[in-house]
Structures are given as structure tokens and as C-alpha cells.
Amino acid sequence: MVLNDERNRRKPSGKNPTTGRPGSDPAHHAAPKPGFEVRSAATKILAAVIDKKTPLDGMLDAEHGNPAVRGLSEADRALVRAILHSALRHLPRIEAIIAGLLDTPLPDGARSLHHLLVVAAAQMLYLDVPDHSAVDLAVEQANHDPRNRRFAKLTNAILRRIGREKEALLASVADLPCFPDWFFARMVEVYGPEAARAIAEAQMQPAAIDVTVKQDTALWAERLNGKVLPTGSLRLERFRGTIPELPGFDEGAWWVQDAAAALPARLFGDIRGKRVADLCAAPGGKTAQLIAMGAEVTAVEQSRSRLTRLQSNLARLGFEATCVLSNLLDFKPDQPFDAVLLDAPCSSTGTTRRHPDVLWTKGPEDIAKLAELQEKLLRHALTLVRPGGLVVFSNCSLDPSEGEEMIERVLGGDAGLERVPVDPADWTGLEDAVTVRGEIRTTPAMLATEGGIDGFYACAIAKI
Numbered sequence: 001m002v003l004n005d006e007r008n009r010r011k012p013s014g015k016n017p018t019t020g021r022p023g024s025d026p027a028h029h030a031a032p033k034p035g036f037e038v039r040s041a042a043t044k045i046l047a048a049v050i051d052k053k054t055p056l057d058g059m060l061d062a063e064h065g066n067p068a069v070r071g072l073s074e075a076d077r078a079l080v081r082a083i084l085h086s087a088l089r090h091l092p093r094i095e096a097i098i099a100g101l102l103d104t105p106l107p108d109g110a111r112s113l114h115h116l117l118v119v120a121a122a123q124m125l126y127l128d129v130p131d132h133s134a135v136d137l138a139v140e141q142a143n144h145d146p147r148n149r150r151f152a153k154l155t156n157a158i159l160r161r162i163g164r165e166k167e168a169l170l171a172s173v174a175d176l177p178c179f180p181d182w183f184f185a186r187m188v189e190v191y192g193p194e195a196a197r198a199i200a201e202a203q204m205q206p207a208a209i210d211v212t213v214k215q216d217t218a219l220w221a222e223r224l225n226g227k228v229l230p231t232g233s234l235r236l237e238r239f240r241g242t243i244p245e246l247p248g249f250d251e252g253a254w255w256v257q258d259a260a261a262a263l264p265a266r267l268f269g270d271i272r273g274k275r276v277a278d279l280c281a282a283p284g285g286k287t288a289q290l291i292a293m294g295a296e297v298t299a300v301e302q303s304r305s306r307l308t309r310l311q312s313n314l315a316r317l318g319f320e321a322t323c324v325l326s327n328l329l330d331f332k333p334d335q336p337f338d339a340v341l342l343d344a345p346c347s348s349t350g351t352t353r354r355h356p357d358v359l360w361t362k363g364p365e366d367i368a369k370l371a372e373l374q375e376k377l378l379r380h381a382l383t384l385v386r387p388g389g390l391v392v393f394s395n396c397s398l399d400p401s402e403g404e405e406m407i408e409r410v411l412g413g414d415a416g417l418e419r420v421p422v423d424p425a426d427w428t429g430l431e432d433a434v435t436v437r438g439e440i441r442t443t444p445a446m447l448a449t450e451g452g453i454d455g456f457y458a459c460a461i462a463k464i
């Protein structure tokens with residue numbers, strides 16, 4: 001295993017340059033350089049995502065996350081997040097660049113070295129981090145890890161070459177989709193090659209911050225320096241800082257909600273005065289929408305901590321709902337509802353702009369299991385609504401097996417149900433999101449000139 005243009009250089013001896021004795025280099029025992037702990041944390045967490053399929057957000061939590069981040073400052077945790085998001089968004093391209101600089105692949109036992117190189121390369125290729133800093137800290141990481149110490153000079157050589165040839169290397173992988181092979185193949189199968197590539201390109205752009213406003217969206221667009229989207233959401237432009245510092249947060253004038261996530265509630269039409277259940281309700285964005293639309297809302301959530309968060313969010317907004325802690329399949333109200341919203345658990349493959357770890361922690365088998373669960377939940381949700389009532393099913397998956405295909409099975413087996421199609425004329429600016437069957441299907445490639453949107457699916461079903 002040698003770097004392609006380094007094969008004639010002297011191999012590392014592993015000896016201290018001063019004493020000449022093996023393994024006694026003082027650098028191995030010196031205090032880490034500033035920034036070392038951040039890079040070390042990023043490397044450990046990347047390994048957990050890729051090798052152990054551990055979701056990213058939980059590991060980055062300041063209080064309960066991975067031990068490597070719990071002691072870091074807020075600024076350092078933000079840098080860890082930025083490094084990991086860049087690494088995961090561009091992982092296939094980064095790995096291809098590293099592989100292209102080696103005559104032979106890294107040995108099977110060098111996974112930690114692989115992750116170290118990916119973390120360093122992500123900083124050099126996609127973040128505003130000085131090359132020399134990324135290289136020096138990566139070499140220091142290698143020297144501090146007994147598994148990687150013998151690869152310290154190789155690490156230095158690979159990364160310095162990336163620094164020298166950055167533009168050419170990026171150009172050489174520009175056509176490589178940044179999706180796992182299995183998922184890109186599925187997107188091609190479903191959407192076609194051109195659309196699949198557009199979706200893959202769109203997911204490499206970080207998601208904007210969207211908010212849903214209680215009332216007077218134009219006024220809040222001015223106050224928040226935002227732009228009103230065709231969805232009705234307000235998109236914050238050039239946002240810097242923290243959400244709670246923004247005007248209107250403390251008084252509950254608006255709440256954060258991706259533009260696509262704000263669409264399903266619109267499928268109900270006029271629900272003023274109607275009894276509506278929001279199932280799988282936390283963190284409460286859709287619950288708040290339904291309340292703002294005039295509904296009497298019952299919010300059902302099986303997680304006590306998530307229900308507490310929902311109640312806190314509603315309190316800030318000055319909204320009230322009947323909150324029920326229950327497993328959805330065990331929830332049996334005294335009387336049926338006029339309408340039900342089921343935003344079901346899913347693979348979340350439509351949210352990779354903000355959750356780039358999703359495609360590396362899930363696989364085809366997860367999508368199949370989730371589709372089975374969604375069908376079970378939907379069939380139960382349909383029992384909770386009165387005859388003549390409406391159920392809206394939604395999720396943030398891009399795979400039709402969790403949407404269109406599952407809905408066809410449910411509708412095909414029950415003559416007492418019918419799809420309620422939406423009219424594209426009622427969805428100005430989002431006509432492309434309305435399918436031929438009258439369902440809603442967004443992808444990250446839509447609203448490209450506005451900064452994109454999450455992938456989402458929604459369908460309205462009437463109980464005859």
C-alpha cells in the first residue's frame with residue numbers, strides 16, 4: 001500500500017529521529033495541538049455512523065451524546081457537525097479520491113485510518129479550513145493512535161497531494177453520485193436517470209431554515225429577512241445566529257418547520273371547528289398548523305420525552321391541544337374523529353440535506369420493514385375516523401414503497417375507501433409536486449431556484 005506518486009520515497013522507520021530508538025518519538029506523548037479533540041471526535045463519530053449505523057443527531061447531543069463531544073465547547077461541537085455533514089454528503093467522492101491516490105486499498109484492519117483520512121479530506125475539499133491545519137492535525141491523530149502510527153507519513157503524503165491537486169481531483173469525481181450505490185439504483189428505477197442525478201446533486205446542499213407563521217406572513221418576511229415560498233412557508237435568507245434570538249420567537253409568532261413538512265395539513269381543506277387527531281405528533285409542527293387552521297386537535301405521541309417537547313412548543317406558541325401518551329396501535333378514542341393526520345415513521349430519505357447520515361445508517365431492508373409498519377399504522381388510523389371523514393397520510397421518504405405503493409395496497413383492498421385527489425390549480429408554484437393520481441410528491445430537486453425542499457409524500461383518503 002503506497003501513494004501512487006510516493007513509491008520512491010523512503011518508508012517510515014518508526015524510530016525517534018533524535019534517539020534512533022523505535023517507538024520513543026516524543027510527539028506520540030506530547031499534549032495534543034489545538035483542534036485535535038475536534039478532529040478526533042469527528043473521526044470517532046464518523047466511524048460509528050458508517051460502521052455501526054448509529055444516527056448522527058443523538059451522538060452530537062451536548063448532554064447525552066457521544067463522550068467525545070460532551071466535553072467540547074458549543075463552537076467546537078458546531079465544527080464537529082460541519083465536518084461530519086460535509087464528509088457524509090460527499091462521502092463517495094471523498095472515498096474515490098483517496099482510493100485513487102493509492103496503488104492498493106487500505107488493509108481491512110485500517111478502518112480507523114480510512115475515517116481519519118475522510119475527515120481530513122472533507123475539511124480540505126469542502127470546508128473553509130486551511131489545508132496545513134487539516135494535514136497537521138490528521139498526522140497528529142495518526143501518531144497518537146497505535147493502530148495508525150505506522151501510517152503517519154502516508155497520511156501526510158495523501159493529504160498534501162490532495163492539497164496540491166484539489167481542483168483536478170474534484171473534477172475527476174464530479175460525475176459520481178453522492179448516494180450509496182443501492183439507493184442511487186433505486187432512485188434511477190423510480191424517477192429515471194436524469195431526475196435521480198438531480199436529487200443526488202440537490203442533497204449535497206445544506207437545507208435552509210423555514211418557518212410557519214401564525215398570521216401576516218408578509219409582515220414577518222420583512223422582520224425576519226425571509227422569502228415567502230409557494231408552500232406558504234417563510235424561508236430565512238442569510239441566517240446567522242440561533243433561532244431563539246430571532247424576533248417573534250419568544251412571543252410565539254412562528255415555528256420552525258420545513259416547507260415540505262407544512263404541505264400535508266393543507267390536504268384537509270377547511271377544518272375549522274372539526275375534531276382532528278394528529279398521530280405521531282411530536283415535535284408538534286403539524287399539530288400547531290392544525291390548531292392555527294381552527295381545528296380541535298388531539299395530539300398522540302408514544303414517547304414521553306417527545307410529548308413533553310411538543311407540549312413545550314405549543315406553550316410557546318400559545319396553543320392548546322389534548323395531548324395523549326399512547327402507542328398509536330393502542331389508541332382507541334371514545335368517539336371517532338372528523339379527520340386524522342398520520343405523519344408516519346419512515347426511512348427519512350427525503351431529509352438528507354439536513355440529515356446526511358440517513359443514507360449511511362439505513363438500507364433496503366429498513367425501508368421494507370418501515371413500509372410494513374406504515375401500512376399497519378394507516379389501517380389503524382382509518383378506524384379512528386367517522387364515515388365521511390378524511391385521513392391524510394404523509395412521510396418524508398423518497399421511496400414509493402413507503403408511499404404510493406403502500407397506499408395502492410390499502411385502497412385496493414377496501415371498497416369503503418377512496419383517494420381524494422388534489423387539484424394542481426390549487427397549488428400554484430408546486431404543480432410539479434402533484435402526481436397524476438392527485439397525491440403530493442416533492443423531491444429535494446424541486447424549488448431549486450428557491451434553495452430546494454425536503455422530499456415528502458402525502459395522500460388524502462376519504463372513508464365512505
